Amino acid sequence: MxxxxxxxxxxxxxxxxxxxxxxxxxxxxxxxxxxxxxxxxxxxxxxxxxxxxxxxxxxxxxxxxxxxxxxxxxxxxxxxxxxxxxxxxxxxxxxxxxxxxxxGLPNIPMDDVPVGKDEADNEEVRGWGTPKEFSFTPKDHVDLGEGLGQLDFERAAAMSGARFAVLQGGLARLERALAQFMLDVHTSEHGFTEVSPPYMVRDGAMFGTGQLPKFAEDLFHTDDDRWLIPTAEVPLTNLFRDAIHAEGDFPARLTAYTPCFRAEAGSAGRDTRGLIRMHQFQKVEMVCVTRPEESEDELERMTNCAEEILRRLELPYRVMLLSSGDMGFGARKTYDLEVWLPSQDTYREISSCSNCGDFQARRMNARFRREGEKKPEFLHTLNGSGVAVGRAMLAVMENHQNEDGSITIPDVLRPYMGGLEVLGA
Incomplete structure (x- = not known):
């Protein structure tokens, strides 16, 4: 607002x-x-x-x-x-x-955001890692997962329709391992507090973070007037709504691992193959709520926290500063992290970190009072993927695949995989 x-x-x-x-x-x-x-x-x-x-x-x-x-x-x-x-x-x-x-009006971009209509006008800020050169033609994650007998779209479609998948065996454990690894890093090293929030919220929570009223068609709605969360950003940020907080409570850094539900109404024909764009997916989310003067530094910090996950997974990536026309509705400034996918010979988004300024706080009436002051001020809110678990999994599969269709488990994940070094059929 x-x-x-x-x-x-x-x-x-x-x-x-x-x-x-x-x-x-x-x-x-x-x-x-x-x-x-x-x-x-x-x-x-x-x-x-x-x-x-x-x-x-x-x-x-x-x-x-x-x-x-x-x-x-x-x-x-x-x-x-x-x-x-x-x-x-x-x-x-x-x-x-x-x-x-x-x-119905989006947030105003910050001065250093490049002006442009779409992703073609985004600017690369930095990159990390060099895409691996394979001695064979790399497979995409669908062929790899189906080859292992651990990724099934047909049976998922039979019970749920398109844009759902069933993981089993080693891939199901890999998904869980990735989430546990991310949560451990963010909580033990990056200063985030883990939260287990509701997966369904009311209208006011969706309005507070900017999903309503503009994006109702992209959401799943229940018969008792609740919404399935499209991201844990919604419940985490709404923890601060309708209250005046003490200045000493900030910055507040929260993280959560939740399923996310998106109708993808505006994505017809896009990424119909594989796990890129699903109605249900898992994500580790980061949310920071802070004083106005700290939010720009928090955006840089949050982005680096997401980058650290990709570096430890040995996944080449680049950081993109989004143009004004490619940013989300509530964002003032956004960095996208794009991970290298060998099968597509390109980088694809795996994390988006945004500074929303006081835009969401005004909608939620989330304020704080400085010590010695009478008048409260609106907080600043930030959110970022830390990262999307499904996309991280397919990136691990593709970047660490072997010629026989097996997948080498990155070192940091092996303790979460019972010491398993290679995932095979």
């Missing part, structure tokens, strides 16, 4: 920020609704003040026995009651329209 006061003070800057998202100017309509709302509130307050004054005069007239004045004042109070009802209804109507308008 955007700060209406900043839009009032500098509408041109607001429209310039939206222009980086390739959106038309919005400040005129926003300020029109704001004026209508404030005018209605003003009429309401004036009528309330006048009614209070007249109420005192009614008592005085009654005490004097002045029946004509008493009746005249009563009639005026009745008229003001209608004014109060009408102005109150107008204020509520225009406030709702204003909030709906603001809720």
């Amino acid at each position: 955007h700060d209406i006061r900043l839009i009032r003070d500098n509408p041109e800057a607001f429209d310039q920020g939206l222009a980086k998202r390739f959106l038309e100017p919005q400040s005129d309509e926003i300020l029109r609704l704001d004026r209508k709302r404030r005018d209605a509130v003003g009429r309401q307050q004036e009528a309330e003040t006048e009614r209070n004054t007249l109420s005192k005069q009614i008592g005085q007239a009654k005490a004097r026995g002045d029946e004509d004045e008493f009746n005249r004042l009563r009639a005026e109070v009745d008229r003001l009651k209608s004014v109060l009802e009408e102005s109150g209804a107008d204020a509520a109507k225009f406030e709702e329209a204003l909030n709906q308008h603001l809720a």
Whole structure:
């Protein structure tokens, strides 16, 4: 959500920020609704003040026995009651329209975000590792998994439909090993606190992190008005909603391993083969909630935490600074980590780390109070994949495959795999 006061003070800057998202100017309509709302509130307050004054005069007239004045004042109070009802209804109507308008607008990009319409305008920040040169033609993860007899799309589709998979045997254990490894690194070395959150949330939680109302079609909804989480970012960030916290509680760094559910309504025809884009997948998520002056440093720190996972898994990757048109709805600045996939001869996203500024905190009313200060301030929120477990697994499979179709287990995962060094049929 955007700060209406900043839009009032500098509408041109607001429209310039939206222009980086390739959106038309919005400040005129926003300020029109704001004026209508404030005018209605003003009429309401004036009528309330006048009614209070007249109420005192009614008592005085009654005490004097002045029946004509008493009746005249009563009639005026009745008229003001209608004014109060009408102005109150107008204020509520225009406030709702204003909030709906603001809720549909994305966050404003930071100054150092490259302006561009899509991923073609993203900028590479750095890279790590060199893609392996194979002495044979590398297989993709689907052929590898099916060759091992441990990845099954057909039986998953029979019971659940497309974009689901069944893992079994060594691959199921590899998925679990990856998640445990990530959680151990983030909690024991990176200072994150592990959380086991709900997998279903209400409308307010989805609104707070920006999934609603704009992206409802990309979500799964239950019959009792709950939503399956698309990422653990939703419940973790909402832990701070509707409260004023102590300054000393921040930065707060949380991590969780959860299933994630996405309808993928806007991805028809994209990544239909394999595990890249599923309706249900596992992810280790990182969330940081902090004071405004610390959020830029926290974004760099969080991104490095995700990078460390890929380095220890010996997976070549690159860090991309997303352009204004490729960023998510709630982000001010985003780094994508893209891992090398030999079968596609390219890099694919495996983690996305974003600084949302106070955009989500305003929607959630998540605030803190500095020591010695009376007025609370909105917190800044950040989120990042630490990383997507399914994509990490397929990257391990492809980058560490052998000519016979077996997969060499990275050293850091072997303790989680019972000492297994090679995953074979």
